[in-house]
Amino acid sequence: MAFAQLRDTIEELDRERGTAGNHAFYLSIPPRFFPDVIAQLKEHGLAEERIGSWRRVVVEKPFGHDLKSAQELNAIVSEVFPPEAVFRIDHYLGKETVQNILALRFANQLFEPIWNANYVDHVQITMAEDIGIGGRAGYYDGIGAARDVIQNHLLQLMALVAMEEPTSFDAYSLRIEKQKILRSVELPSRLDLHTARGQYVAGWAGGEKVKGFLQEEDIPKDSRTETYAAIKLGIDTRRWAGVPFYLRHGKRLGRRVTEVAVVFKKAPHLPFTETATEELGQNALVIRVQPDEGVTVRFGSKVPGTAMEIRDVNMDFAYGGAFVESSPEAYERLILDVLLGDPPLFPQHEEVELSWQILDPIIAYWGNHGEPEPYPAGTWGPKSACDMLARDGRVWRRP
Amino acid sequence: MSTELSNTNASEIGHALLAARRKAGSPSMGMVLTLVVVTDERDHYDALKVAHAVSREHPSRILGVIRRSPRGAANVDAEIRIGEGGGSGESVLLRLSGEVANHAESVVLPLLLPDSPVVAWWPTKPPDDPAADPLGALAQRRITDTVTNPRSKIPALVTQCRNYTPGNTDLSWTRLTPWRALLAAALDQYPARIRGGRVTAERANPSADLLAAWLSDRLHVPVERATSKGPGITDVALFTGGGEIEINRPDGRLASFSVPNASDRPVALKRRDTAELLAEELRRLDPDDIYEATVQAVCRLSDADGNARPPKRDTKKPTKKSGERGSGSASKSVKKPAAAAKATSGRASS
Secondary structure (H helix, E strand, C coil), X not given: CHXXXXXXXXXXXXXXXXXXXXXXXXXXCCHHHHHHHHHHHHHCCCCCCCCCCCEEEEEECCCCCCHHHHHHHHHHHHHHCCHHHEEEECHHHHCHHHHHHHHHHHCCCCCHHHCCCCCEXXXXXXXXXXXXXXXXXXXXXXXXXXXXXXXXXXHHHHHHHHCCCCCCCCHHHHHHHHHHHHHCEECCCXXXXXXXXXXXXXXXXXXXXXXXXXXXXXXXXXXXXXCEEEEEEEECCCCCCCCCEEEEEECCCCCCEEEEEEEECCCCCCCCCCHHHCCCXXXXXXXXXXXXXXXXXXXXXXXXXXXXXXXXXXXXXXXXCCCECCCCCHXXXXXXXXXXXXXXCCCCHHHHXXXXXXXXXXXXXXXXXXXXXXXXXXXXXXXXXXXXXXXXXXXXXXC | CEEEECCXXXXXXXXXXXXXXXXXXXXXXXXXXXXXEEECCCCHHHHHHHHHHHCCCCCEXXXXXXXXXXXXCCEEEEEEEECCCCCCEEEEEEEEEHHHXXXXXXXXXXXXXCCCCEEEECCCCCCCCCCCCHHHHCCCEEEECHHHCCCCHHHHHHHHHHCCCCCEEEHHHHCCHHHHHHHHHHHHHCCCCEEEEEEEECCCCHHHHHHHHHHXXXXXXXXXXXXXXXXXXXXXXXXXXXXXXXXXXXXXCEEEEECCCCCCEEEECCCCCHHHHHHHHHHCCCCCHHHHHHHHHHHHHHHHHCCCCCCCCCXXXXXXXXXHHHCCCCCCCCHHHHHHHHHHHHHHHC
């Protein structure tokens, strides 16, 4: 009934607005309704492409909850829509700055020569939220931080940062490079030592008293869903041999921020006294994805004064207002790409499945080993996450 | 440019900072540190003025924190200023009342600059144990000023010394830098064996006690402490076999510097204002090793004198107290430890 009405409306729009049979369906629905909705679209002839017009479908994350369900989901969708007509939307990847990762890396001579294991010590990819789960209890419980964010956003960001230069900027070449990275990801041998997860408990966050995860509405009191997840990954290529990638995501953390930090090795020799460089850290290039889009380079500089004292300073580039009036908002840009049929930044099902292959063993391990560690809301996550980096002699940046 | 937010939270303040920066045309500020100024309604104007002056040498994000009465409904008000008051960088003045006054760190943490060092400064009314204070715990350097302690200054100094944690410094120590430089230079010029020394200053002057402790610690000699009318330290003498090395500064501005077998020389030794002292402290953000040694000497000397011994860190309690003091309510926390000292003296000296 509803689909018949949808069909009528679309046909009416075709006549009145001249959309000429070009339709995109945006499926903002829970995955369990997919089979029905897709079948209905097909039954009412809404998915049929006619010559000279197109039919596309937009699918929102999550793309399944593990490898198996992702494959099932893909089977259902691909039964009706061809692969090039399926757009898996991930609003982070529409952001100006993430596209700028490609520009930063491949349009410049400055960075590419040092973008490898000879110079890079490690990479930290952080997506932190200061809010709790809010009204998403039904969705979030049983999904958790790793499935919700690491599987899609963070692994995609990692692939963009780590991939080789594509032979061209078209969808196919880009996808090939991203898939190569995802395929060469190496899990740590000891998942207990190199992953961490947590669950926020009541506390003061940003000046407000907030509930713990287990006190949120509709969350079972014994939920083991993690609201914080951190993992260490290796990439088994010559470029990244021995360079760990640390990915973390959490809710109710210090502040809302998404950043990729490429942390460089220390200078091999420092011709200064030890006290002069006591406060000198490692150089870093930070790609700020949000909220303050831009790039920061962190390097050592002499403190003004008579003494020789070197400390870290920042060199900042902020997109906000720098040369654009306002960066095209993520969804606008994504929908434009859908309408243009230009999917370079949308993951195809191979990427989605590769991502699940990375995450499935970690989630299975967590499922069999105890509960997430509590962390107070408004802090930067559980202690086990700090320990995880301390074991490698590193620390999480304060983003 | 100034923005005021009332009944707000850290996330809104963060947005407002970003908006204000964009409005100003995203100027490149290159801020190198976050300076948390823990102050109160009465002193915040002067304190932030000093902080702004200092930010010309050390571009920083200044977070002024006023903890008001912890009673009543929790409320956060913020005043955001960018590129004003002659300072360089950003400044936020936070007024916290109600329960949130006891959780100031939850508002401050999200506003810290990424990666950059954090310095906490108590312009007045320092907590007994700055490192145990929740705001102090966020910082790698904690700067207090014992001179501003409205109660007895010397027990306050001893308390600070007992609770020393690497990263702490007191501006009474910073005030000594020119004195120390001059005294060290004197020994370069006249390298004699020192038999003893004397520091003369106003009666309650923490700097004088620190200087005496430093001299006795470095030279392994007894150093007397004499009293004068001030201002500040008026005279420092080192005794050698050939006479005295002496720096005499009766007026707080010009000193006369004398070593044996040479004529006296006038030396500018002006008492410096807080902005200069703070700027000097911010040049070094690693723990001050010499200060640490001096602090230990102060503790040793105070033990030997059998002075009142304030207890070592008292788990969480001093933290709360310092919060109340920050908001201006009366507190006896400085005096009280003296009474409780005997009970814990065994632990303190061990």
